[in-house]
Amino acid sequence: MNVIEVRGLAKQYSRFAMKDVSLDIKQGFITGLIGPNGAGKSTLIRMLMGMTVPGAGEIRIFGQPMPRSEDAIRQRIGFVSEECNYYEHLTIAAMKRVIAPFYRHWDEKRFNEYLHRFELHPKAKIRSLSKGMKMKLSLCFALSHRAELLIMDEPTAGLDPVFRRELLDILADLMLDEGRSILFSTHITTDLDRVADYIVFLHQGKVVFNESRERVFEKYALVKASPELLDRDVRGLFVGIRETAVGFEGLTERRDEAVRLFGNEAVVERPTLEDIMFFTAKGGRRHD
């Protein structure tokens, strides 16, 4: 069952276009949205949230159309944005008084528990919080109204490694305890190695793949070999190639064919998500 269904989504800006994006996000799983800067991750998330108006296409969340049912849909979503747009002159407690009444299932006890866990003081002014602390506060709000779907735009940006790991543990716990769905964008791909069940890769406003993490690593391979093996036919096998004086590294999405073709003459490795992102974004540029 899908918690989010996107069909033919498009958005045109002067320097960026998202064209015909269609994807499904599975209910009850953590889905990571990856892509280089400017790939369209935030644009997609803002369209899902109804903050950006699509040029074309259709979005359904919980089976309901967005934006026609925007208020009912957002009642069930916890949203964390990279930019924490809270009123700077208010305290955390005052900000809570602003936000809490909007949610039917606001859980005051849970909010206070998260504040305590993240070492945030209710009397602290928003303007006195660091970027990381604001992100923690944003998480407190998103996790305190029993949201069924968490949508997070770069939630780990600006966080120290200790809290980043803690956040990922919290997300994993949420999935164990309560069976929610989580969609989060990041360009720190190692975060997804720990927790993501599915990966959506966006590049230049298009979906490169939307697959389970296991399937991605089954499909892709990183080939390292000497340069003389790289003829015109072989180049066609690769999504992206990095050439140096002593050899080349190439990413292929046809692992089995690469293994058959190179045999023992090349090293065929499992790529990281970062490798996949790098080679797809850079294509076949030469690096001497």
Added chain:
Amino acid sequence: MINLVRKELFVLSYYHLFAVLYVLVFGVFFETAYSTVLLATLPAMMLMTFASNLELRSKSELLIGSLPVRREQIVLAKYVCLFYYVALGLALGAAANLINRYVLARETDWSLAHVSIGLTINFLFFSLYYPFYYWFGQKGAQFVVYVVLFLATVTIVGFSDVMRDHFDGGGAIDGGTALTVLPPIGSLALLLVSYRLSVAIFRKKDLNA
């Protein structure tokens, strides 16, 4: 929608004091011939400008857009708050008048005509401001607000001169009650049109664009 109105007024918090301070300074301590009409109009504009600036500074339109509300409700809440700003502005103006008259024993004007002009100018100002606010985005609207505030102040000063010559004894404008009552009703109708226009614009806009 009630939560959005509540949010708007709660966020203003101590900024209300600036409106009170303005009324005290320009309505009581440095009272001039233009004070009465200025008091009936500018506090509401000030409060609305503060609310817009706070939203601009924190880019909180994105926060509001992530809450479980409809876009129409966001616009409606803005327009509903205007009535609060106008009512508070008129109340503060009336309070300054009472202080002048009964505490400082000064001769001052505060009549139905002043309320009528206060309502009319405020409704006209807001009718213009919000469609620009949603059309140009918050930054563009900041420029517009200063232009419109300047024009409003010039108009108010002009009104003050005209009013002194056209009051009847009962506090209405010369020409009878109709001339006192019709302008606010007309500008209220314009405000309604402005609301419909703002909703139509805001539905098609990206937040914080």
